[in-house]
Amino acid sequence: MSSTHSAAETDQTPQAPNDATAQLAALRLELDRLDDAIHDLLMQRADVVVRVAALGAKGRVAFRPGREAEIIRRLLRRHAGPLPRRLLSRLWRELFAATTSMQGPYVITVCETGAGNEFVQCAREHFGALTPLRVHHSPAQAIAEVSAGSATAAVLPMPADEEVPATAWWIALLHRDEPRIHVVARLPFWAPRSEGAPQVQALVVAAVAPDPSAQDRSLVGLELPLDMSRARLSAGLAAAGFTQSAAILRRDAGAQMAHALVEVDGYVADGDGRLAAIPDVLRPPVVLGAYAVPLDGDNA
Ligand SMILES: C=C(O[C@@H]1C=C(C(=O)O)C=C[C@H]1O)C(=O)O
Known part of the structure; x- marks a missing residue:
């Protein structure tokens, strides 16, 4: 019994930090993916601003x-x-x-x-x-x-x-x-x-x-x-x-x-x-x- 118990302990104890580390890595991957999505949208938004500017009459102050x-x-x-x-x-x-x-x-x-x-x-x-x-x-x-x-x-x-x-x-x-x-x-x-x-x-x-x-x-x-x-x-x-x-x-x-x-x-x-x-x-x-x-x- 005691050996089973210690085997269970050795299984679990090191696993907890591994889980946290793995979760942290996954969450950071998720943040990187979201940063890319935000960046992509910001670049798309800038393209729209360029189109707004192109519509503007000459001499328009681009300030609203x-x-x-x-x-x-x-x-x-x-x-x-x-x-x-x-x-x-x-x-x-x-x-x-x-x-x-x-x-x-x-x-x-x-x-x-x-x-x-x-x-x-x-x-x-x-x-x-x-x-x-x-x-x-x-x-x-x-x-x-x-x-x-x-x-x-x-x-x-x-x-x-x-x-x-x-x-x-x-x-x-x-x-x-x-x-x-x-x-x-x-x-x-x-x-x-x-x-x-x-x-x-x-x-x-x-x-x-x-x-x-x-x-x-x-x-x-x-x-x-x-x-x-x-x-x-x-x-x-x-x-x-x-x-x-x-x-x-x-x-x-x-x-x-x-x-x-x-x-x-x-x-x-x-x-x-x-x-x-x-x-x-x-x-x-x-x-x-x-x-x-x-x-x-x-x-x-
Ligand atoms: C794009 C324009 O110009 C500027 C940029 C804006 C924006 O990035 O959303 C909004 C208002 C303006 O100060 C606009 O005139 O709408």
Whole structure:
């Protein structure tokens, strides 16, 4: 009996690690096979991007920020299982950087005003780790590159109430002359911030029309009498049919008029009838642009 018992032990004991080793090798083979399948699909996807680029009219800027947001949102809606949801955003942001650069020059300028290069980090998170990126220290310099066509887009600090006139970059964009620069995105798109991630908020401007994404907010610039109050501004926007989510009202020293930057729900195009219904304006309102509403903790 004892010899049978020890024979059984010698059969089983060495077998357990062998099983695990064999299983591990099989699982790794499975991962290699899946990597090949993913790679094959990525190469097929790039072929389709080439066909999209070939369809494009001459001079088209191959940059569709609204569509990019919709793709990520759609994938998140179908997502299941243990793969972290944030990976989808990370992978597809890098993929869009590559597929956009396949279609033409793709250079990003950043106005860095944050401590620890936070706007650069924020730009890298959105536009890819290896996308050419030029850093400026004034918004006007970053915007000038977009106007001149030497950059595809500029990453600029989110307008704030208290800033000095030189950093209130949005006022200079309240016109309809060409090249017209629009706000086309807000960063970070993946709003939940992990420890050490840049905390800054930024807007992206480009010399393209804003690209609706089905879940947007729009920015409208207004020129108003100097005695305009926030309360009257809000009441006027509501009366015109807008749902306002934020507003900046500036009365700069020496300026002939007050300037307001209002953020409203939804996608507002130039011809939106509600714009003409905003009371008290000194000149017709200018749509500064729109951005895809970032993914927050609830909808991420
Ligand atoms: C392919 C396009 O260009 C870019 C690349 C995209 C992609 O790889 O899916 C999506 C949007 C664009 O920024 C497009 O215009 O659809």
